[in-house]
Amino acid sequence: MASLFSTFRYSDGLTVVGISFCTALICEAISWLLIYRTTSYKSLKSSIDKASKKLETMKTDSTVAAAPKKSKTKKIDRVETSLKESSRDLSLFKFKSGGVVALVLFVVFGFLNNLFEGKAVAKLPFVPARIVQKMSHRGLQGDDPTDCSMAFLYFLCSISIRTNLQKFLGFSPPRGAAGAGLFQIPDAAKTN
Amino acid sequence: MKEKKSVKSSDKHQSGHVSSFKFAKLFDPEAFWDKDQLGDVLHWIRQIVALVCGLLWGSIPLVGGIWLVSFLLISSGIIYGYYAIILKVDEEEFGGHGSLLQEGLFASITLFLLAWTLVYSLAHF
Numbered sequence: 377m378a379s380l381f382s383t384f385r386y387s388d389g390l391t392v393v394g395i396s397f398c399t400a401l402i403c404e405a406i407s408w409l410l411i412y413r414t415t416s417y418k419s420l421k422s423s424i425d426k427a428s429k430k431l432e433t434m435k436t437d438s439t440v441a442a443a444p445k446k447s448k449t450k451k452i453d454r455v456e457t458s459l460k461e462s463s464r465d466l467s468l469f470k471f472k473s474g475g476v477v478a479l480v481l482f483v484v485f486g487f488l489n490n491l492f493e494g495k496a497v498a499k500l501p502f503v504p505a506r507i508v509q510k511m512s513h514r515g516l517q518g519d520d521p522t523d524c525s526m527a528f529l530y531f532l533c534s535i536s537i538r539t540n541l542q543k544f545l546g547f548s549p550p551r552g553a554a555g556a557g558l559f560q561i562p563d564a565a566k567t568n
Numbered sequence: 569m570k571e572k573k574s575v576k577s578s579d580k581h582q583s584g585h586v587s588s589f590k591f592a593k594l595f596d597p598e599a600f601w602d603k604d605q606l607g608d609v610l611h612w613i614r615q616i617v618a619l620v621c622g623l624l625w626g627s628i629p630l631v632g633g634i635w636l637v638s639f640l641l642i643s644s645g646i647i648y649g650y651y652a653i654i655l656k657v658d659e660e661e662f663g664g665h666g667s668l669l670q671e672g673l674f675a676s677i678t679l680f681l682l683a684w685t686l687v688y689s690l691a692h693f
Contacts, residue, residue, distance in 0.1 A: 386689035393686065432603075436661075498689040501626065502633040524685060536679035540615060543608070543672075551607060
């Protein structure tokens with residue numbers, strides 16, 4: 377098995393993916409322990425879901441009506457404010473407990489950095505934009521922009537594996553939460 | 569004329585990923601969809617397309633930034649075709665085209681880049 381592994385010039389890329397996958401599992405286990413199984417999280421998530429559904433219904437009714445009443449508009453504002461407050465409380469709650477996850481990610485990143493410093497772990501099939509090259513060519517010798525550093529591969533692994541793992545396990549943030557925009561990035565990945 | 573369906577709020581639907589979900593519903597234009605359920609389905613379709621394209625692009629290999637753009641067009645086209653033509657949903661009930669097309673978009677881009685890069689590196693060097 378080891379000799380098969382060594383025949384690939386960029387087998388280190390598989391190592392990075394493997395370690396990222398294990399790290400994602402550990403981080404989700406820690407998150408479940410500290411965040412997802414707590415009653416505070418469950419009640420906040422439930423209130424956000426209810427408030428966002430209620431808001432949707434109220435907004436749909438007000439657009440259908442020819443002239444929405446002032447009281448209706450006020451009610452919508454109240455529900456929106458309540459939703460924003462719950463979303464803020466949820467973010468704050470996750471942030472406080474997410475420190476442990478951030479520490480694990482930091483340690484793993486440091487470990488991988490020591491292991492693969494100055495080494496191209498993969499070959500990119502495209503030339504990345506200059507701003508992306510700051511990460512994709514980080515710490516590498518030479519001028520070949522298609523050499524891929526551990527940092528960029530780890531970034532790709534973090535986002536793709538953790539997002540899908542959270543989705544699969546049902547730990548994704550509620551859709552109604554404020555700030556869930558175009559890019560739904562897992563919270564701890566932002567600390568990388 | 570395209571028939572539009574409205575969202576039916578289901579009391580039986582439980583928030584979270586576990587729900588009584590029948591596979592046949594995926595291709596049934598008469599089925600009623602909850603926003604969360606439809607969003608999840610679109611997310612996973614994008615991930616599958618990203619994985620398949622990444623494996624394919626990396627194996628052939630297809631090289632160049634243009635193939636990232638082509639992946640985006642193909643995956644968005646598949647998603648649009650699925651909810652607009654196969655399911656015939658009323659996108660206004662689900663937050664508009666933007667909301668439906670952005671489900672799982674960023675994760676699919678990173679998954680595609682990961683698969684494409686890995687297969688390309690391992691198979692051709």
